[in-house]
Amino acid sequence: MRKIAIIGGGQAGMPVAFGLLDKGYDVSLYTNRTPEQIRAGRVMSSQCMFANALDVERRLGINLWEHECPPVEGIGFALPNPEQPDTKAIDWSGRLDRIAQATDQRIKMPIWLEEFARRGGSVIFEDVGVAELERISQEHELTILAAGKGEVVRLFERDATRSPYASPQRALALTYVHGLEPTPNYSRVSFNFIPGVGEYFVFPSLTLSGPCDIMVFEGVPNGPLDRFRDAQSPQDHFERSISFLEEFLPWEADRARHCELTDNQGYLAGSFAPTVRKPVLTLPSGNKVLGMGDAVVVNDPITGQGSNNAAKCAQVYLDQILARGAQRFDQAWMEATFEKYWDYASQVVSWTNSMLAAPTPQALALLTGAAQHPKLAHFLANAFDDPTVLYPAWDNVAEAEKLIQSTTKVFATA
Numbered sequence: 576m577r578k579i580a581i582i583g584g585g586q587a588g589m590p591v592a593f594g595l596l597d598k599g600y601d602v603s604l605y606t607n608r609t610p611e612q613i614r615a616g617r618v619m620s621s622q623c624m625f626a627n628a629l630d631v632e633r634r635l636g637i638n639l640w641e642h643e644c645p646p647v648e649g650i651g652f653a654l655p656n657p658e659q660p661d662t663k664a665i666d667w668s669g670r671l672d673r674i675a676q677a678t679d680q681r682i683k684m685p686i687w688l689e690e691f692a693r694r695g696g697s698v699i700f701e702d703v704g705v706a707e708l709e710r711i712s713q714e715h716e717l718t719i720l721a722a723g724k725g726e727v728v729r730l731f732e733r734d735a736t737r738s739p740y741a742s743p744q745r746a747l748a749l750t751y752v753h754g755l756e757p758t759p760n761y762s763r764v765s766f767n768f769i770p771g772v773g774e775y776f777v778f779p780s781l782t783l784s785g786p787c788d789i790m791v792f793e794g795v796p797n798g799p800l801d802r803f804r805d806a807q808s809p810q811d812h813f814e815r816s817i818s819f820l821e822e823f824l825p826w827e828a829d830r831a832r833h834c835e836l837t838d839n840q841g842y843l844a845g846s847f848a849p850t851v852r853k854p855v856l857t858l859p860s861g862n863k864v865l866g867m868g869d870a871v872v873v874n875d876p877i878t879g880q881g882s883n884n885a886a887k888c889a890q891v892y893l894d895q896i897l898a899r900g901a902q903r904f905d906q907a908w909m910e911a912t913f914e915k916y917w918d919y920a921s922q923v924v925s926w927t928n929s930m931l932a933a934p935t936p937q938a939l940a941l942l943t944g945a946a947q948h949p950k951l952a953h954f955l956a957n958a959f960d961d962p963t964v965l966y967p968a969w970d971n972v973a974e975a976e977k978l979i980q981s982t983t984k985v986f987a988t989a
């Protein structure tokens with residue numbers, strides 16, 4: 576039985592742990608928070624996961640909230656009219672072919688940890704640093720570090736060629752609420768882009784106190800949406816959320832008239848630089864550690880891809896470990912495994928990073944074109960499930976035009 580260690584009980588590490596356990600591997604999962612600490616702690620993410628990522632959980636039998644978690648059925652996009660900010664210059668929505676879902680990680684991770692132990696995995700609660708990595712890597716044939724944004728991941732070297740930003744591009748905030756008015760016709764992620772100020776998106780989720788909505792704020796640093804850093808209390812954070820909507824997005828403020836914070840831990844504020852790191856860490860002893868998930872590819876949440884990437888990374892790593900059979904997990908294999916994931920993730924990173932900058936002509940053509948062409952809106956909505964379909968159009972004006980033409984034609988004959 577091959578001995579594998581996974582460090583980090585999050586969206587990337589846990590599915591690999593479950594998958595290997597299921598195939599008879601001896602899996603030890605090291606993580607630094609107990610189920611009780613996670614349940615009683617602050618929200619960590621907005622974690623909207625699209626169908627392909629949810630399929631990873633379905634295949635492993637860990638899709639435990641499928642029937643309970645409210646569906647996200649589409650994507651909406653709005654841009655306020657600069658001449659008349661209480662109206663929209665662009666407004667479209669498209670239905671997802673298969674629903675997305677966002678289960679609060681405070682629900683999901685504790686139950687996954689308990690379920691993993693129930694299925695026979697070993698869970699060790701330990702804050703892992705270099706000394707622990709040395710010990711763990713000595714005792715296992717493969718050590719995977721999936722510690723998200725934990726300090727320990729800084730041990731992986733930043734890959735400057737794949738990381739265009741050296742500092743945070745947005746001041747982030749989350750506000751979990753009950754009582755938000757639903758969108759008409761179908762539920763959706765409602766994106767609002769306010770050039771120069773930032774972005775706001777909101778969608779249904781499941782939290783500890785039942786169905787809710789998650790508000791995500793992405794403020795351009797030092798601008799009017801960078802307003803959460805010094806909030807004095809949960810209620811203060813909530814009030815700053817609502818006052819922003821009243822000031823900049825009246826249609827979203829209307830939906831929020833009767834809402835309240837889900838709980839005193841249902842909010843978050845912070846920032847980080849989108850970063851790609853080199854995937855293999857060499858410890859002082861010479862032992863190697865393979866990075867995965869946010870530990871090595873951390874995106875700004877603007878496109879809602881982090882949990883999706885984590886699940887997809889888990890599938891790639893799981894398949895590669897199983898395909899390795901009894902051979903050694905050497906550095907070449909580790910690098911090849913990461914590159915296999917990077918084949919997919921590179922375009923997600925590129926798309927996400929582009930959304931943090933001024934829109935390119937092709938992005939504008941696509942985003943404005945979708946308001947005229949429902950098939951294009953449908954295409955762009957479903958691209959959240961697999962952003963690679965946006966390429967080459969997202970990078971190239973002529974390709975974007977071709978895509979617009981093709982969806983227009985399909986629409987004309989549909």
Ligand SMILES: Cc1cc2nc3c(=O)[nH]c(=O)nc-3n(C[C@H](O)[C@H](O)[C@H](O)COP(=O)(O)OP(=O)(O)OC[C@H]3O[C@@H](n4cnc5c(N)ncnc54)[C@H](O)[C@@H]3O)c2cc1C
Nearest residue numbers: 583585586587607620622623703723725868869881882883
């Ligand atoms: C504001 C915000 C909004 C987001 N919204 C979305 C969204 O809508 N859709 C989406 O797909 N993604 C979203 N994400 C991103 C998503 O949450 C992450 O990408 C995803 O959780 C990454 O999974 P991971 O397993 O790599 O890391 P995590 O889920 O963070 O897990 C890391 C694990 O490692 C453990 N750990 C950390 N340090 C140590 C240590 N030293 N020793 C032992 N254990 C350790 C932690 O306790 C945790 O269990 C959002 C993120 C943020 C910040």
